[in-house]
Amino acid sequence: MPFNSFDQYPMTWRTSLNKAETPYYVTLAKILEQDIASGALLPGTKLPPRRELADFLDINVSTVSRAFKICANKGLLTGTVGSGTFVAYDVTTNIFASPVQHNTPLIELGSMMPETMPQEEIVDLLQKMLTEPDAFKLFQYAHGEPLWHKEAAAKLIARTGYSPNPFDIFTASGGQNAIAAVFAGLFNPGDKLGVDPLVYPGLKSAAKLFGIQLVPIRQEQGEMAAEGLLYAIKNENIRSIYVMPDSQNPTTHTMSQAGRRAIANMIKEHDVLLIEDGINSLLSQHPLQPIMSMAPEQTVYLASLSKAVLPALRLAYVVVPQRFQPQMENALYNINLSQSSIMTELAARLIASGQLDTLLNARQVGIHHRNQLVDTVLKGFEVWGDSNSLNRWLILPQGVSGNQFEKLALEQGVHVFGSERFAVGKDDPIGAARLAICVPESIEDLQEGLLTIRKILENLS
DSSP states (O other), X not given: OOSSOOTTOOOSOOOOOOTTSSSHHHHHHHHHHHHHHHTSSOXXXXXXXXHHHHHHHTSOHHHHHHHHHHHHHTTSEXXXXXXXXXXXXXXXXOTXXXXXXXXXXXXXXXXXXXXXXOOHHHHHHHHHHHTXXXXXXXXXXXXXXXXXXXXXXXXXXXGGTOOOOGGGEEEESSHHHHHHHHHHHHOXXXXXXXXXXXXXXXXXXXXXHTTOEEEEOOEETTEEXXXXXXXXXXXXXXXXXXXXXXXXXXXXXXXXXHHHHHHHHHXXXXXXXXXXXXXXXXXXXXXXXXXXXXXXXXXXXEEESTTTTOTTOOOEEEEOOGGGHHHHHHHHHHHHOSEEHHHHXXXXXXXXXXXXXXXXXXXXXXXXXXXXXXXXXXXXXOEEOOTTOSSEEEEOOTTOOHHHHHHHHHHTTEEOEEGGGGBOSSSOOOSEEEEOTTXXXXXXXXXXXXXXXXXXXXXXX
């Protein structure tokens, strides 16, 4: 029997437990997951303390703890030492959910994609490759990576300010696969990963898949604070962090050089693994020094081509410290099996020939032009980002949530993503929306979408 009477006792969550169903912790976890899915428990709700819930249900505290852990590993719960356990704020959002059907075509400003542009260089290079005597080899699996492919990858990454050893570079089938391989090879279910409070949604979905708990790190000036990181290391038991230092998705913030040095010093001192996502660094005209250059033994660095060059070129290069290479090699093989020979050869030739520089420069010009349009149409409103940004971060009027704005825009034929889709942890995120400005095929479509957004903002102000 419960030790206390709960007849008049306030509790944020009351449930019953069928003692015939065992084990209890699995049953309790299922009930908790169902109540979150149904909306009976809303995002941000603080759950009762574990001892109180155990007393209420007349079960052991360890049973409650195990049930909470199951749900936390699925990304449903979050908690910090001394604050309690909360329903994660993003449990009701799905970045991959398609918008409802409309009678008129939507202007897509939601999902991230690079601008559609001519790719004559790639077409010409492919045609040349296919006329060579050993072209048939391009349609086989790639067994082993030629050294000159790795040297080409090292040349590409050197654009960001760090020249890796070619032998430390591995290939993955895109940035998302690279992240999955890092999680599969270097993490265990239940491990905690420190992240920004608003983070790349693909990282969140991969973390849920592998049972990794995301811990938001306190920020200062839009980036991880050294004190916040130190607190998480000592109190939240994190042993790794993830950052996107250049044009962070979704906030567009570029981490200061001082912030990069602070993180490098912290991870070296405490032997913390850093996943540095350089997906946007290749598009920066004047990139700052990457963190890996300051802490190479603690950092796994990712460079992806699909956003910077061509969506179909789904390749990522992963720079891995030697001590992690056996695990990463095994994980990459099991996740990717084997790379496409035609893709790895095409990418290497583009880099080695210098044609990729031409493509990147053209991409930068297009991005700059689209950002100029954003600044013109949305002048007077707070829109974060600069001429290098693949997306912009729109700060909404006071009292308007990202979810609300997303629905209003959808009603007017424009698809954007509200800030709730990117949130990590228990706190209500800032009212904002991500505008993926490179997705519309034409500059005219982008302008129409931005003008619609401006009208909505003016009506809200």
